Amino acid sequence: MEATAETSAGRGNWRRYLRWSTDHKVIGIQYLVTTFIFFLLGGLLAMLVRAELLQPGMDVLDGVQYNRVMTNHGSVMIFLWVIPVLAGFGNYLVPLMIGARDMAFPRLNALSYWIFLAGGLLMMGSFFVGAADAGWTAYVPLSILAPDGETVWAVAVILLGASSTMGGINFLTTVLTMRTEGMTIWRLPLFVWGMMATSLLVVLSTPVLTAGLFLVALDRLLGTVFFDAAMQGDPILFQNIFWFYSHPAVYIMILPAMGIISEVFPVFSRKPIFGYKMIALSSMAISVLGLTVWAHHMFTSGMDPRLRVPYMVTSMVIAVPTGVKIFSWLATIWDGRIRFSTPMLFALGFISMFLIGGITGIFLAAIPFDIHVHDTYFIVAHLHFVLFGGSVFGIYAGLYYWFPKITGRMFDEKLGKVHFLMTFVGTNLSYLPMFLVGILGMPRRVADYAPEFTQLNQLATLGAIILAFSTLPFLYNAIVSWAKGAQAEANPWRALTLEWSTSSPPPEHNFPTPPVVRGGPYDYGEKPAEALPAAAPASD
Amino acid sequence: MSSMAVSHHDEFKAAKALGISHLKLGMWLFIASEVMFFGGLIAAFLNFKLNVPTDEIQLLDVALVGVNTFILLTSSFTVVLGLDALRQDKPQRLAFFLGMTILLGVVFLGGQAYEFSQLAQQGVTLSSSVFGSSFYTLTSFHGMHVLIGVLWALRNLLGTLRGKYGAESVEGIELFGLYWHFVDIVWIVLFTLIYLI
DSSP, rough: OHHHHHEEEEEOOOOGGSSOOOOOHHHHHHHHHHHHHHHHHHHHHHHHHHHHHHHSSSSSSSSSHHHHHHHHHHIIIIIIIIIIHHHHHHHHHHHHHHHHOOOOOOOHHHHHHHHHHHHHHHHHGGGGGGGSSSSTTTTTTTTHHHHHHHHHHHHHHHHHHHHEEEEEEHHHHHHHHHHOOOOOGSSSHHHHHHHHHHHHHHHHHHHHHHHHHHHHHHHTTTTOOOGGGTOOOOOHHHHHHHHHHHHHHHHHHHHHHHHHHHHHHHHHTTTTTTTHHHHHHHHHHHOOOOOOOGGGGGGTTTTTTGGHHHHHHHHHHHHHHHHHHHHHHHHHHOOOOOOOHHHHHHHHHHHHHHHHHHHHHHHHHSSHHHHTTTTTTHHHHHHHIIIIIIIIHHHHHHHHHHHHHSSSHHHHHHHHHHHHHHHHHHHHHHHHHHHHHHHTTOOOOOOOOOOOHHHHOOOOOOOOHHHHHHHHHHHHHHHHHHHHHHHHOTTOOOOOOOGGSSSOOOOOOOOOSSSOSOOTOOOOOOOGGOOSSSSEEEOO | GGOOOOOGGGGGGGGGGSSOOHHHHHHHHOOOOHHHOOOHHHHHHHHHHSSOGGGGGGGHHHHHHHHHHHHHHHHHHHHHHHHHHHHTTHHHHHHHHHHHHHHHHHHHHHHHHHHHHHHHHHHHHTOOOOOHHHHHHHHHHHHHHHHHHHHHHHHHHHHTTTOOOOOBBBHHHHHHHHHHHHHHHHHHHHHIIIOOO
16 A cells, blocks of 8 residues: 555656656646646736736836736636646546546547647747737737737647647547446536536637637738738638637636536535536536627627627526536535535635626626626626636635545645635735726726726735735645645545545556446435445455 | 557446447547537638638639549548458458558549649639638648548558458548548538539
8 A cells, every 4th residue: 555655646756747658647747737837927927917007107017028928827827727727637537536547548648738738838938039919819910910929829829729629539538438337427426527518618619719820820921811801801700710719718617627616515515416417417508508609709899789699698598507506516515514624615715706707797798788898807807706716716626625635645724724815815805806997997908007096906916916925825735745744545535436435646547446336426424424435346 | 540549448348338439439529629620711711702702713623623522532432442341351452442542532632732733823822812811721721631641541551461450450440431531521511612602
């Protein structure tokens, strides 16, 4: 046991994390660590943005620098942090949760990671040739006219899209063909459902973004005229192509996070999940509906006004499956024996923060309101509540929840709570003032602003500073606990999903013998819950 | 694609719920993503076809491309015949039909190159108009897929000659067949949208 734990944790063998490996757990850790480093870099860019916005006028950056920093803050956070970190969780957990030895295509899996890394380094490297400055949306004609860094950026995003698509194909194939005996579709953990819904979106929408950026690259490099209005090219075409991916990208970034907290709630409430099938199916519903709403980003673009109403309706309808999830989570913790451990705190934080982001999303689906606040800080606040208050809280919940499984060590609970408190306060202090300043009319993506917005911007910058420092207790906790935290037992949270039925960290190929599943993943409280095994090793 | 997979998880094969191997499912999903990529390019082409009418369309040589289309469709037929031969454990015949497929694919690419050169002489280039941009991008992107398919067929041909395939090991050829038929079907859609309507 001891020996297996040592080899799997890679202590003394850490170099294999720097090398090509087809072990899904190694790849998972490669993703989780690499993406966190990109998260810190993206955060650094955000701090530069907030420093510039501390007061009106140009102080820290000039206009071009500001555009570059803002563009790459968004690109890094989306393409190099939230999307791939969730793929990291998926890599580590999906095979474990379905009782498989590895992913369906281990070599493709490794290739996905290394292409991701190449794309990431290329994007960061673009700063040396004058980084992209057309926003993460890369709207034409701006992105055609921008200097060379924009080409590097487009190539980077095409690589990241290819990596993401390969991952999506791999996850879907793994879940559909590699489940162990007894792991029926309706016994899949909800995180796996979240990864399936996300992977479906990735496979169907990412190639469209890749096609769009391919056209941008052709316009820039080979002189095609797709988006050159002087040659009857069509800038709106790019917006359609871009949002066909980039709105579903929002769900790509939230569905696995919703899956994570769906794992956390039943475990820390000691109750079966409420509405298992409804949560699973609502993920798929969000996934399908998510493909039909993209033009709500374009209400002010000059699109045919008659098309606005259907997009408003589909956008609002998405609130229904989302609401189903939120009420199911609330019903899950209702009357439960709640343990306020760090993963649970972040999961609870997810509900409240994501609710603010989600509700304001319904405001924004309404055409008149959207036209009023379009391109203001209201949008910035909304998307940060969804992506930081939602996705990042879910990611933190998952990092703490599976920390013992991945590292074989327990983290420090006190530091975890300090981290949660700082993150929660920082999030609200950063992003709530942005709603106000947005309604008052402060435009987004601009380095300067009118003096009357100063106070609210200073509050936001203060919140951003707290968020920046909030990573310190997390990093200290993660590094020190990984090195010399208390040994974690196989199942410290007494959870029922399969990954907890093997040692922490799991041995190579995960299970000594293929497990046989005999019950649902959330059958808490039905029998003497703590003793109930969801799975037993095959008897022969 | 076939070289990407490792089949060291035999004991889990009992759990296959779909009655389809992970390689084939992976291939179908890859094709789904390709459909969406082509969808993006086709949307761009149609957008311009509908909104920016042009006389350049008259320059397209429908007869030449019609023959080329027939050649590509025939190459799908030879793949089917090859697979059928392999199922009857006749790898020699498979090798012959793979050779035919490669030949037909190369002729198609040659036809496309000739078509491009003819159009270029008449002033239709990548940057001459949105029609030129979207026409060349879409058709040459498809041509790249044909080229990749030809190389894949070549690899399969070498494998067949080395005795890699038999009635018991057809999956590698089936996967190639899925891809090749997909590339053909895309061409039928493109031929219809670009040349016929």
